[in-house]
Amino acid sequence: MPAIELEHVGKDFVVRRAAGRFRRRTDVVHAVSDLSFSVEPGSLVGYIGPNGAGKSTTVKMLTGILVPSRGRISVAGLVPTRQRTKLAGRIGVMFGQRVQLWWDLPLIESFELLRHIYRIPSQIYERNLSAFRQLLDLDKFLWTPVRQLSLGQRIRGELTAAMLHDPEILFLDEPTIGLDVIARQRVREVLLSANRERGMTVLLTSHDLTDIERLCSRILIIDRGRLIFDGDVDTLKARYGKERVLVVDLEEPGPALQLDGARVIRVEGPRQWIAFDGERLSAAQLTAAAAAQAPLRDLTVQEPEIEDVVRRIYQERL
Amino acid sequence: MLASLRTDLEIARRGYLRYAAYPAATAAGAFTNIIFGLMRGSVLLALFAERERIGAYDAAATIAYVWLTQGLLNVVALWGWQELALRVRTGDIATDLIRPIHPMRTALATDYGRAAYQLIFRGIPPVAVGVLAFHAVLPADPLVWLAFLASLALAVAVSFGFRLLYNLAAFWTTDTRGTMILALVVMSVFSGFVIPIQFFPPWLAAIANATPFPAMVQTPVDIFVGVTRGPAILVALAGQLGWAAGMLLTSYWVFALGTRRLVVQGG
């Protein structure tokens, strides 16, 4: 039985916009349209897309926060909004940008309160708590009030809070936003070990491609409410991840450069954007070739943004 | 001089618009004002089942008093205003200090904008209900209206001066909530908002009149209701002016002390 299953799920919002001084216009926004996919237990899935694509809406429907307008959803075999409290005991949710812990109380008090709220048996609670204390190095700030924690410390606390009760499925919404490299690494390790040792299913939304790449065996891309890619990381990279962009500032504005294995995608005065296949050509080689054609004043290299990847996928879909 | 007046008006306009952006909240607030008017009116009128007059107030004056105070409650911001304290606590006050206009002047102009909005949208509804449903009597003499409006403008200034003072405590302490709540309750009793000061036993009325609070509510109300008449009006207005000036000057001085402390200590 799949851990997560969506069939033809849609979600519409009615939005009232001001049209002129006194009138209001009612619009229907299709946040999600005809979404169908399923996730097997024990998978680590990345769920990505541009801002406003419908990621948060999907996660909210999966976790029982929102009722879908159409379609069928099943998470851990339950219907989220109809069996909300039962499901909540079996899943963990972490929003990177929201604080779930008790703001004024020491971190450990939040854990204790959650222990009672989730009705976690003492054995499991003790075991998990000591594991996370070690894995995430919590002891240094376990007794500090949450409002005094740094972002990295708070995220470690939030992650612990989301997993203390041994959830079958973990939903993460931007868990590493604002974290430094080391902290991100730690988060990834914790997720990987939970997935490996306890078979925890993970659905991760993130703007950080590195997180997605290192953690997820499968990637779902959503844009404007529709699923536009469902495959593994290698397929994604093979198709779109290799293209990089070299941005050069010429000494003087001039015509688009003619370069082998690269194409100029945009010209603005002295600045030109040159797209090239990162696997066949190195930035250094391309720079040399460009400099041979016209004197360069400055340059930068752009890596593919997820928005670019998605946009390219979307364009291909057309 | 004219240029700076225009700036003040512009700032006041912003203050007005800021409150105009929340029509639902204003409507809900006006509704609450009206409901409380019904309740207070019933209780106070019950007193006149036993007596014809209390002080200079009779039943008709009391009806007008109830509905007017419900309308003015928000105009003179009797229930608290913490914007300055918040800006001090968050440190935003630093940006205010860099600007060419003194923050107190900006705050005062903004407050008048706010008061204007609330006079229209939270002042008129309760008074309208009072007139239409409960036969509250409005002043007949246009001069009385003029005096009332002048008194109201001064009341806002007095209230602002006081609000500034308890906001400025934020320069010295992080937790002002307890004292603020106490200040608010004392304010509402001694301003005449809960019960007209005319009803107070003489010793209590004397205490009240030694404070700036009656100048915030009771003074304009007494003019409106007709209890303060003729030359007494001028005396009342002068009193308000005195309180307003006194508190604004004190605030100015306290503010200077506080900003010096801020600059020295680094907030």
Add this chain to the structure above:
Amino acid sequence: MDEVRNLLALYRRLIEARLRAQLQYRTSFALEISGTVLISFIDFVAILVIFANVQQLAQWTLPEVALLYAISGLAFAFTDLVIGHLDDFPGLIRDGNFDLLLIRPRGTLFQLLTADFQVRRLGKVLGALAVLAYALANLSIDWDLGRVAMLVVIVPVGVVIFASIWVTTICIAFWSVGAREASNAFTYGGQFLSQFPINVYDQWLRRFLAYIFPIAFVAYFPALFILGKPDPIGLPDWLRFASPLVAVAAAIVASAVWRFGVRHYQSAGG
């Protein structure tokens, strides 16, 4: 039974944690408690001023009104202590943080009610007790088991009624966070209304307070019974004992309206 034990354990944990956090600042805490005690006295000052001008208010004397005030004040003080922070709930909706309650395996209302506990609000309880002491000292009540029982029972019953009104009216935030101030008319307004004998109000309002917005059951009807007063407006005698039933009905309405509100939130997206 397990459920109850879990609830008590959770609540105890929360209160202990809050107490620890709030007692850390001893002087500030002492100031806050004295502040709230004083506040509950100042409310009573208005009533004292009223009675400085008349001997009776709608045929009720000062000690009798003080009894009403004390009962209503006690019930409201405990309500405020336990659920006063419900006034923060509209802020949760506005900031999108209500979602965080939906992902936990407990009812949303349960979580909100157990989310906070401001110890300083005990000050209001002390104030109300002081007024009660004054009232009882100045009234000659024909005490019997029934009357004592009524006085004891009526406070928790009053808490349930006030709490139900609070929950029901704060639900407006599910539809419009901005309009949330309207609930004050019913919660704080309800408390104000319950401090005075209902014959002060017009006929239509009296009926409203007895049959629709049951605030008269918090203090007025029980006080009539304790004082052995005949009802000045001639409402039936059995109403004096209906308070517990009213509380149950009010709680049912409150929980239904809340559930309806949550359902709306889940459809409309908050």
